[in-house]
Amino acid sequence: MNADAKQPLLNSPITDADHVSSACSTPGYNTINAAGPQLCHSPPTYHTLSSSSNIQNPDDTEPEGKAEGETRVYRRRWYVLMVYSLLSATQGGVWNSWGPISATAEDAFGWTDATIALLSNWGPIAFLVSGIVFSWMMDVKGLRMSCVITGFLVAAGTGLRCITFNTPAVTWLTHVGHFLNGLGGPVAMAAPPILSAVWFPPKERTTATAIGTVLNYMGVALSFIMGPLLVPDVPSTNSTNTSSFHKSSDLSFSKHNSSMILGSKAENATERIHEEKNGIALYMYIGGGWSAAIFLVLLLYFPSKPPLPPCPSAAIPRENFVQGLKHLLTRGQFWLIAIVYGISTGTLSCWSSVLDVILKPHGIGEDEAGWIGFYATCSAALVSLIVARFADFFKRIMKWLVIMSYITGTASFVVFALATVKVIPSSSVLFYTTIIVGTTALNAAVPLIFELACELSYPTGEGTTNGVLTIMNNISGLIFLVVVMIPGIGEMWTNWTVVGTSGICIPLLFLMKEKYNRLEIDEHKPALNAEIIFPSPQA
Template sequence: MSAKLETTSPDGAKVSINIHDRNEEKALINSKAVHVIDPAEAANSLGTFKEQEPAAQRIALRTYPRRWAVLAVVALLNCFNTMIWIAFSPISNHVSNFYGEKDSATYFSGIFIFVTIPVGLVAMWSGGRFGLRSSILVAAWANGIGAAIRLASSFLPDSLIHLRFPVGITGQGVAALAYPFIMFLPTKVAAVWFPDTERTLATTIGVMANPLGVLVANLVSPMLVESCEQLSVLNLLLSIPSISLTAFATFAITSSEPKIPPTVSASQKNYPFFRGIKECITNPQYWVLMFVMGGGIGMFNTLYTLMQQLLCPSGYSNMFSGTAAALLITGGVVGATGASIFVDRTKFYEETMKVSMGLAVVFGLAFLQFVLHVGMKPWLLVTCFIFGVFGLAAYPVGLQLSAECTFPVSETTSTGLVVISGQIQTIIYLALMRTLARPLQPLYRKNEVCTLVRAAAIELLKEPPQTCGHGTLSQAEQTVEPYDYTMAVIAMSVVATLAVLVLILVFRPKLRRLEVESGGIRLLDTTATDSKKEGAPEEADLEEMKPSHAAEEEEQNDQQGKEEEKPTNE
């Protein structure tokens, strides 16, 4: 019996040794002419050789505990900024008295919606150009400075009291500049700092801080402010956490991304801004998602804004309206959390999105029908809660889908266009609802409780007036007129039904980011020159994985070498 053993000499040359028996093999091993590797050591040395192309780029992956601190800053920014936005809405009469301007609360709230659209484009560009840290700091400082300016409007001397509203609305405008930066951050933070098993959950935590801020503002503002003089206390309590968070973010957020990425996709360079915009607007699946997701955001904002005006004509009190709104958001937190955990584990993005949106439309339409009838309190509360569960569950999943189907477009761009679409559709739907609303017919006025606001105002006006330096509002300015929203409800029902049908029948996304991470698509080349690193690849992206030219040449050389060795071995 003979066998051939190949080894390498000290000078690197290959040596073939013929072994005729077992004793000769043992003698060679004992003389250390050959090196024997333990099977376990050999397997460990090979690593994942069988699972990865030899020529493929190997990337180290790692997660850092610091990712939760980054996410906490973004979530708190979202919550505090939303509270500054919404806090005046439940106490509009006191706000108007304090600032001496009719509909002051409307101006303080509306400026956020209108600022988001133009500033949103700047926020998307700067996030990709200057990095995540710059976006967080811009948002934190804008929010903190805006809160401080609005606080200053509460303590102007009597000689400058006529400037109270201009100063206050200026501070509100500065704080509004932070909103578009904040709304685009959660998906970017999730993509850059979190592994794929936590991405949707991280996005949920970041975005659900927004409705949580709405809920807290609606609960706290009426409790703190019972007269216009107490508005200064509210401004103080809102400014303290915002200013403190500004300082914390400045020192806690030290980098835009971790040194070692958590996922393969996080290691890849994104497209530059205008290339990313082009990729989004030329992607039919993204258009569907942008229309449907933007519509969902717009309808949710419209429903929440008009909740009291929809319910009071049918005899439902302000307390009941507040309860319904609280259940809507509570259900949303529950649904979004559950959906994010499910999607992170299963990767069923498309299926979860379609089921959530479909059921949200069903229960949303049921809620809109119930608001037109009296005596439906239990049904209204149940449908409102379930609508929140499925409606807000679709939100973080949809944002992740926008990043998936447009990769390697920056998440700030793909998410930003969806949010801007939502703000535009909010304006359209609010205008549509108010245009189609008709004065309530005398036959149905026996049930309405909208004008009870006027009765309460009359009772308040019997007490010593609270001037706050400007005088009180007239009784007419305290009145909430009842309207019949039947036609508006029908119109919104048609729009919602069409949107969900388009989503179910047309939306067929390709999860490009997941394909990169699963190895089904060749990694983008980020090892070239510095100029190429800053931009995206200019050739066709995301090609099916195939050996590179260098790998092909190396394979050919190996084949030639084997052919040359055959005669000597023989």
């Protein structure tokens, strides 16, 4: 028996292979024999460089060993995707730790709404700091280094939050912890298309991207449940009536009795704050322990790529990082999809974070608004997986699926905005329906947009491409949050901003020319001695 076949499952290049074929060279996999990509204005074309080259016929695949030009799909790809998805979900959940328990945190630590807002804002702020660095790292150094460093940042950030729960130290440590967690945002948001390109065959690529993407959403959704479950809420007392009662009956009590009442109140407040801090501490300890466990798993085993590529396009070297950035600047079609993703999803995610403020004038409280957000996130995750699987079965329709999603989402938010200004009758059912449908439709398109961007920009690396996309998303979100912080601006404008930023994307999507540069290569399966000529960046 071949020695490779005797190796453990996670180390063997053969025993966990689902499918083996021999149709391409494998640059980057110790069998490099690739000419540098040339550019033209047409779809990728292939020319034989030499008739004397030793090309292996797909039908002559060796039964054992690594045949030159071999591609292979490994079962361990699901392990890699699962571990990454848990990392992404953890990073997203940590980012949203304080929003669902904001009232308790303010009571326990003396924080204000501005403190809670800044803790959330560290996410996009830190993203802009580390975005380019991690984009380069994912393309040049690979997934392992990028994910291990991200796992360390998340674990360190959650660990800092566990050191003390006494003010003012807890405030500073929490801010630093959230900044560290935010630094890992580029990998948590942008890595799914890279992982799917490196590990998965074309028929599973969009599905894998969707799984990695929606798990980040689910981490955020889970924080809406875990926080309130572990942390006691601030007691809802009618402080105004209580205060009036004591004022009106003040003459009937002696100074001694008044002192006893005040002392009892102070004792109750101290006990309440102690319980709140204990609940928050438990929440932080669980988050810190879980983050440390994910980091340990990444450290022990998380390979950057399989021994052999899953498809021809995975075997072809990408452009170097600087050259890839230069080419992206000239790819007009890529910038159409980048603008669509950036302004629509960046605005929507920040709009969702102030949903309780938007719905409060319409009789929907903070808890109910949180559940609406939770249901919308879960719905978006489920629909994303269904749509992505559909896109894997029926190729070359991603653009039209995205257009349908944006038309549906925009229409839902138009109805919602009209209901908030009483143009049409409003009700809780209407608010639930329009928010959930609108959020689901727009977020379900995200994996498709990631894959479309990779196809349009290929052979620019997936890390570079999606790094730029997610940076634009965070810039859009920051602008939205800055405007929200303007005193007295109100909240009605936010609803029409969501309508406008999603609606303007529809004509942009119609203008986009759908191209599948990467899929062309996988379908053509160029031979070992093929020279591949890619479309011009301007195309």
